[in-house]
Amino acid sequence: MNTENKLGKKIKELRKSKGYTQEKVAELANIDAKHLSKIENGVHTPSYNTLKKLSDILNFNLRDIDSETQTENAIIQSPLYGKSLKILNSAKSEKELQNYYDVLKLANRLMNK
Numbered sequence: 001m002n003t004e005n006k007l008g009k010k011i012k013e014l015r016k017s018k019g020y021t022q023e024k025v026a027e028l029a030n031i032d033a034k035h036l037s038k039i040e041n042g043v044h045t046p047s048y049n050t051l052k053k054l055s056d057i058l059n060f061n062l063r064d065i066d067s068e069t070q071t072e073n074a075i076i077q078s079p080l081y082g083k084s085l086k087i088l089n090s091a092k093s094e095k096e097l098q099n100y101y102d103v104l105k106l107a108n109r110l111m112n113k
Contacts, residue, residue, distance in 0.1 A: 005041070005042030007045075007046075008040045008041060009042075010060065011036075011039060011040055011060075012040040014058040014059075014060055015040075015058060022037055025057055028057045029050060029053040029054055029057055030053070031053075035050075088100055088101065088104070
């Protein structure tokens with residue numbers, strides 16, 4: 001997973017989950033809707049002031065986003081992740097893919113007990 005635009009994706013996800021349009025959030029944050037779109041798409045990096053406004057409007061904490069990114073990076077770098085992807089990619093049908101997925105979920109649960 002590309003984590004470079006984790007912040008923009010999270011802002012978009014939170015905005016949509018709250019039923020806000022880009023225009024509404026931009027209005028509340030006192031920024032242009034096009035600028036918000038570019039932030040969500042990873043084209044622009046928001047200033048601290050804009051980021052603070054967005055975090056207040058959408059009720060998120062930057063530490064939470066950073067923590068999620070670190071967790072995802074650790075998972076992606078795990079040798080088990082690569083092996084799991086190879087298994088899933090080897091499926092010849094949807095049914096076989098579902099079976100592999102079910103087995104991997106069960107193995108994960110057993111490993112984390």
